[in-house]
Amino acid sequence: MQTISPNSLEIEHLLVELALCINDLQVYRQKLTMDDANQAELSLSKLEALISFVRNHKSPIRLAAV
Secondary structure, three states: OOOOOOHHHHHHHHHHHHHHHHHHHHHOOOOHHHHHHHHHHHHHHHHHHHHHHHHOOOOOOOHHHH
């Protein structure tokens, strides 16, 4: 039986929340100006890259808001 650490559960929860936010952003993107849409696309790419990075690394990682 495999045990999952509380930190891993919290990270997984945050990843699910981020995925939901990404889906919401994709819906709202259709209502934006071209410049706003380009900025949203860049932010979306960064979020997707962050999600992939965290999912692919097994060691504990501390993320800091900048």
